[in-house]
Amino acid sequence: MRWSDIHVKAGAVALGRREDTATAVADGRYDPDYCAAHAYESVCVAKDDELALDLAVDAARRALSRSGVDSAAIKLVVYVSSTPGGPDGIVPASYLQGKAVGVGTASALEVRQTCNGGLAALELAAAYLSAAPAGWSALIATSDKHQLPGAERYRSDPGNLDADGAAALVLSRGSGVARILSTVVLGDGRFSDVVLDGPQNYANRQEFLAEQRRRLQPMLASASALQRESVATALAEAGVLSAEINRWVFANVGRMMVDQEFRKEFGIEESRTTWDWGRTVGHTGTADQFAGLTHLLETGAVHVGDRVALCGNGVGFSHGCAVVDIVDEPEWSADGQD
Template sequence: MQWGDVYVRSCAMALGERELVEAAVAAGRYDPAIRDAHGYESISVAGSRYAADMAVDAARVAIARSAVDPADIGVFIHAYVDEQGPEGVAEPASYVQGMAHDGRARALGVRQGCNGAIASLEVGAMYVSAGSVAVLTSADKYVGEGDRYRDDQGCVPADGATAMVLGREEGVARLLATEIIGDGRFSGLTALDPGQFEDRQEFRKAQRKRVVSMMRTMTEAKHDCVRAALADAEVGAGDIRHWLLPYNGRFMVDRDFCAEFEIDDERTTWDLGRTVGHLSGGDPVVGLTHLLETGAVAVGDRVVMLGDSAGFAFGCAVLEIVAKPAWQVDR
C-alpha cells in the first residue's frame, strides 16, 4: 500500500531497567547454552510499573516532541499482547488516551501479537490520510506465572513501551509504503487432539506434517510481504540503509531472508536489541526511536520496519528520513 502525505512527526520509548542475563544464568534461571545461541546481554525489566503506564509516558514524550496541537489528535491506537493494568482498567487504549491527552479522541486497541506496531502504523496512516493526527502506542510487560528466561526458547520477553505521532505535511520521516500479509490457516496448530490418534507416533507424525507446512508458509509470506512493500515504495533492497527487525534471539534469525534482502548486522539495530530483549510489537519502533535519538540516520536514508506475529501475520513498513529531529538525546 503506497502512502503520500503521511509523516512520522516523532517517536519515543519507555523502557525498564536493564537486567544482565549473566545474573539470570548464575541464578539457574537461564540456560547458558540458550544464552550463547541467542546472544542477549541484558533485558529490559520494569519492576512494579504497569505496561499501560509506560505507554502513557512514551505517548506524552512523543506528543511533546511532535509539536502538534493536541486538539488535532483524532485517534490513539494502542497495540499490546498481555495484561496492561492498572487494576480495574477494562480498555487499555482508552486509558492511554485519557492519561496522555487532555481532550477527546478515538481510542482503538490492536491485538495482532508481534505485528501490532506495524498494523497500528497502517491503520494510523489511514486516519492521517483522512485529516487526523494519530498517536500510536505499544506496550507489554512480562506477566507470566513462570520465568521470562524459560517461557520462550526463541527470545526473552522484555518490558517496555513505544509511541509514535503521525501527521501530514512535515515530520522526521515520510511513510512510503506498508504491507501486511495474514495467513490464519495454521492458527489451530496446537488444537490437534492426541485422543484422535491410535498411538503417540501417529500424533507426532500429524503434528510434524502440520509444522513443516506452517514453516514453509511463514517463510513465503514474510518474503512476499517485504517484496510487496519495497515494490510499492519503488525502492530495492540495496536502497535500504537500516532494517529494523524483531529482537528475537540470534538462533531464530532467518539466514536465507537476510541473504535475499542483503541484510547484515551493521544495517540492523541488533546492538541495541541484544541489550533490551523482545518487546512484542514494539521492537521496530524502539529501533527507529534509537536511530533518531542518537543521530544514527541521515536525511535521505530509507528504513524498513518489520513485524512478525507468531507466524500468522507479517508486516513491513518503508520510510524515508526527511529531517533531522530536534530531540536527539544521549542514551
C-alpha cells in the same frame, strides 16, 4: 499500500531497567545454552508495580512533547499490546487517551495482532489520516510487560527473551522527521488452531515427530512465504531496492531464531540491522519496530536521505513491512536533550 504525505513527527520509548543475562545464568534462571545461542546481553525489566499501560503513557507523553503537535490535534489514539495492559475493567486505549492526550474527543482504538500489531496499527493510522482533514494527527503507543505468574521471562519462550517496554509514534501530514513510503500487512489465519500434542499421546518418538512435521510444515511454509512477500511488496511500492535500505529493524528475537536464508535473499547484513541495540533490550512484543526506529533517530544513526525498513510478524499469523524515508534531523536525542 503506497503513501505520499504521512509523516512520523516524533517517536519515544519507555523501557524497563536492563538486567544482564549473565546474572540470570549465574542465578540459575536462564539456561546457559540458550543464552549462548541467542546472544542477548541484557533484557529490560519493569518495576513490579508498573503497568504496561503506564509504560505506554510515558512513551506517548514524550512523543507528543517531542512532536510539537497540540494535543487537541490528536484525532486518533491507537493502543497496541500482546499482554494485559492493566487490571480488569480498564479500557486500554481510553486510558491512554485520558492520561497521555488529556483533551479533545479523539477516537480511541485498540489493536491486538500480537507482535505485528505495531505495523498493523501504523497502516490503519496512515489510512485514517489520508482521509482526514488537514491538521489532524494520530498517536500510536505500544507496550507489553512480561511478568510472573503470567510469564516466566527466561523460560517461557525458548525463541525469545521477553522484555518490558513501550514505544510511541506521532503521525501527521505535511512534515516530520520521517515520511512513510509504504506499508504492507498480510495475514494467514488458517493455522490459528494448530495445537501440538505431547509425546505421551503417541506410540513412539518417530510417530510423534512425524505428526508434528505434518502439522507444522504448512504453517512454516506459509510464514516464510508471507514474510518474503510483505517485504518485497513494501519495497516495490516504495520504489526502493533492498540494497538501498540503509537500516533494517526487525523484532528483537534471539540470534538462533533469525531466518538467515531470508536475510541472504534480500542482502541484509547484521550490521545494517538494530541487533547491536536489540540484544541489550530483548523482545518487547509489540514495541520492537517503533522502538528500533526511535533508537536510530535519537542516536543519529540515520540521516536525511536514509531509508529504513521496519519488519514484523506475529502468531495468528500476520506479517508486515513498512518503508520510511528520513527527511529531517530530529531535535531530540537519547540523552534527554529534547
